[in-house]
Amino acid sequence: VHALSHDAAVRLIEPGRYTADLSDRFNLPSGNVNGGYGLAVCVRALAAELDHPDPLVVSATYLRQLRSGPVEVETERLRGGRRLSVGEARISQGGSEALRVVATFADLSSASGRTEVVGSPPDLPPPQDCLDLAAGLELPDDSIMARTQVRFPTAPGWFSGAPTGVAAAQFWMRLADDEPVDTLALPSMVDLAIPVVFELGEFATTTVELTVHVRARPAPGWLACRVKTDYLIGGYHEEDFEIWDSTGKLVAQSRQLQLLVG
Amino acid sequence: VHALSHDAAVRLIEPGRYTADLSDRFNLPSGNVNGGYGLAVCVRALAAELDHPDPLVVSATYLRQLRSGPVEVETERLRGGRRLSVGEARISQGGSEALRVVATFADLSSASGRTEVVGSPPDLPPPQDCLDLAAGLELPDDSIMARTQVRFPTAPGWFSGAPTGVAAAQFWMRLADDEPVDTLALPSMVDLAIPVVFELGEFATTTVELTVHVRARPAPGWLACRVKTDYLIGGYHEEDFEIWDSTGKLVAQSRQLQLLVG
Numbered sequence: 001v002h003a004l005s006h007d008a009a010v011r012l013i014e015p016g017r018y019t020a021d022l023s024d025r026f027n028l029p030s031g032n033v034n035g036g037y038g039l040a041v042c043v044r045a046l047a048a049e050l051d052h053p054d055p056l057v058v059s060a061t062y063l064r065q066l067r068s069g070p071v072e073v074e075t076e077r078l079r080g081g082r083r084l085s086v087g088e089a090r091i092s093q094g095g096s097e098a099l100r101v102v103a104t105f106a107d108l109s110s111a112s113g114r115t116e117v118v119g120s121p122p123d124l125p126p127p128q129d130c131l132d133l134a135a136g137l138e139l140p141d142d143s144i145m146a147r148t149q150v151r152f153p154t155a156p157g158w159f160s161g162a163p164t165g166v167a168a169a170q171f172w173m174r175l176a177d178d179e180p181v182d183t184l185a186l187p188s189m190v191d192l193a194i195p196v197v198f199e200l201g202e203f204a205t206t207t208v209e210l211t212v213h214v215r216a217r218p219a220p221g222w223l224a225c226r227v228k229t230d231y232l233i234g235g236y237h238e239e240d241f242e243i244w245d246s247t248g249k250l251v252a253q254s255r256q257l258q259l260l261v262g
Numbered sequence: 263v264h265a266l267s268h269d270a271a272v273r274l275i276e277p278g279r280y281t282a283d284l285s286d287r288f289n290l291p292s293g294n295v296n297g298g299y300g301l302a303v304c305v306r307a308l309a310a311e312l313d314h315p316d317p318l319v320v321s322a323t324y325l326r327q328l329r330s331g332p333v334e335v336e337t338e339r340l341r342g343g344r345r346l347s348v349g350e351a352r353i354s355q356g357g358s359e360a361l362r363v364v365a366t367f368a369d370l371s372s373a374s375g376r377t378e379v380v381g382s383p384p385d386l387p388p389p390q391d392c393l394d395l396a397a398g399l400e401l402p403d404d405s406i407m408a409r410t411q412v413r414f415p416t417a418p419g420w421f422s423g424a425p426t427g428v429a430a431a432q433f434w435m436r437l438a439d440d441e442p443v444d445t446l447a448l449p450s451m452v453d454l455a456i457p458v459v460f461e462l463g464e465f466a467t468t469t470v471e472l473t474v475h476v477r478a479r480p481a482p483g484w485l486a487c488r489v490k491t492d493y494l495i496g497g498y499h500e501e502d503f504e505i506w507d508s509t510g511k512l513v514a515q516s517r518q519l520q521l522l523v524g
Contacts, residue, residue: 056498057471057519059321061364063341063348078362079325083521084470086325088362100340100350102323102362104470104519113497113522116462118429118490167380200378208346208366209319211473213519215495228380231512233477235375236318238515250493253500255517257319257366257475259345260375 002179003147004188008040010048016075018045022093024068024142032065034144035099035207036191042089042101043184045073050085052105054183059211064098066091071098078102108183108217121244122170122224127151130172133159148192149174151222158198167196167229172222173243180220187212189223190241190254196227197237202260205237210256221246235260264441265409266450270302272310278337280307284355286330286404294327296406297361297469298453304351304363305446307335312347314367316445321473326360328353333360340364370445370479383506384432384486389413392434395421410454411436413484420460429458429491434484435505442482449474451485452503452516458489459499464522467499472518483508497522 003025010018026037039060046055071093079086089101124130130151139146151172157164173193175181181189190212195205224244229237236259243252265287272280288299301322308317333355341348351363386392392413401408413434419426435455437443443451452474457467486506491499498521505514 057323059323059364059471059473061319061321061340061348061366078323078359086323097340100364102321102364102471104323108496111496111498114462114464114494115496116429116494118492167378200376202376209321209364209473211321211471211517213498213500213517215493215498230380231477231515232376232378233512234370234373234377236373236475236477238475250495253493253517255473255475255515 002177004040004175004179004185008037008044010041010045010073012048016049018073018075020071020073022066022068022071026144026147027068027142028144031067033068034191035062035210036188038066038091038099039101039191040185040188041071042073042091042099043103043187045075045089046087046103046105047184049075049077050087050105051080052085052107054106054108054217055187055214056104056106057211057213058101058103058187059209060099060101061209062099062207064096066093066098069093108214117250119250121248122226124170124172124224125153127172127222131155144192147176149176156199163199163201165200167199169196170226173225174222181218181223183214183217186214186218186243186252189243190252193225193227196229196239200232204260204262205258206261208257208259210254212252212254214252216249216251218245218251219247264439266302266437266441266447270299270306272303272307272335274310278311280335280337282333282335284328284330284333288406288409289330289404290406293329295330296453297324298450300328300353300361301363301453302447302450303333304335304353304361305365305449307337307351308349308365308367309446311337311339312349312367313342314347314369316368316370316479317449317476318366318368319473319475320363320365320449321471322361322363323471324361324469326358328355328360331355379512381512383510384488386432386434386486387415389434389484393417406454409438411438418461425461425463427462429461431458432488435487436484443480443485445476445479448476448480448505448514451505452514455487455489458491458501462494466522466524467520468523470519470521472516474514474516476514478511478513480507480513481509
């Protein structure tokens with residue numbers, strides 16, 4: 001059973017109301033669950049509610065931390081249409097809303113307009129020639145670290161205790177157990193990786209808002225990722241993330257605003 | 263009387279409910295109002311409702327076009343706190359919701375954390391040495407074109423009927439009549455400029471979602487802007503926008519997802 005699709009599943013209570021059980025398999029070191037996991041639950045509730053299959057734009061505003069355990073998700077349909085449908089999901093735990101998501105869904109298989117691409121995929125050696133930071137480690141099952149496979153071309157500075165001071169990285173990523181990544185999983189992928197501000201020696205940062213654009217359905221296999229933070233100002237910073245699939249297509253682009261804590 | 267602050271003003275009806283009169287001064291050629299103007303109204307309603315003065319992150323999802331005339335804005339407080347407050351605004355016209363905005367407010371004057379900036383401001387000649395595309399034109403008062411002053415280092419390709427094929431630009435911008443740009447106005451500024459896909463020969467594009475990060479309070483004077491679209495895929499494209507103030511500080515960063523139409 002694949003962790004993300006299994007643990008992010010929602011059950012319909014009545015139209016516009018769902019429940020889910022957050023597992024401990026996406027736990028952060030703090031004991032809270034990863035924000036991308038909470039987002040995955042909301043995206044699945046919206047997919048059940050809306051008319052189109054692919055989340056085209058997802059905007060998530062983080063209000064409170066989520067812990068493993070039962071949650072409730074309320075959804076609201078805001079617009080239906082031939083091309084796009086829009087909805088909002090609100091996930092609550094213990095009666096308090098923790099995360100609000102507004103998303104526009106589309107059918108990316110029928111996006112037939114013009115294409116002009118300026119950027120190019122990360123220039124990475126094949127995954128088998130890259131470094132597995134987790135090699136030889138016994139990762140506990142109740143850790144976010146065990147939910148992805150990651151391959152770096154060279155070891156990040158922070159990994160050997162010497163952050164480079166440059167908050168930029170390129171690497172391969174996929175879900176654990178080769179779980180396929182579909183467009184419902186993509187918005188979470190951008191938040192499952194290690195924050196790139198680790199390279200600034202900053203190891204605690206919290207997300208205020210995350211917006212993900214899903215641009216295409218990913219082909220199977222490893223995903224090439226490019227991440228950077230250019231502007232840390234007064235403790236607030238953006239993190240920009242691109243995901244390219246194994247055929248060299250851009251499949252997701254995201255930006256989040258985060259705040260250094262502690 | 264300054265156009266943006268005057269025409270985006272809201273009147274309280276009761277807690278959580280406001281009205282506004284959309285003027286025709288932000289009209290697009292289509293006769294709809296500019297999306298940044300609708301956003302300005304929502305940001306002002308949220309500013310009236312929330313505890314902190316500056317919109318730190320604003321995410322706007324566009325549902326329907328707005329026309330000049332009366333609108334109603336509903337606001338909802340989602341979270342208060344020492345550092346951040348969060349709310350949602352829903353603007354409706356004729357009983358139909360047109361725009362939903364989720365925003366996190368903060369006090370940027372007290373953002374005292376670490377600063378590390380990698381990027382740099384656009385490299386532009388002084389505004390007085392740049393080109394005023396509107397020089398000698400009689401702009402009608404009911405047009406978005408009359409609401410900003412813009413100075414380009416050289417004439418854009420599209421301006422002389424020869425789009426360059428490169429969707430990137432740098433220019434100076436400020437509001438008409440030297441209206442001061444505060445943090446309430448900044449989220450709208452990124453949508454008041456001409457879409458950079460004009461340089462791809464595409465003159466009709468509509469916004470699905472716009473997220474703006476406000477990073478600092480702008481100093482008075484001209485704002486240096488940098489805009490680009492790197493990924494037009496199947497008719498959908500992002501537009502990334504940076505605004506730097508006259509002292510060389512990054513004050514806003516935004517990305518929107520748009521769809522070519524027609």
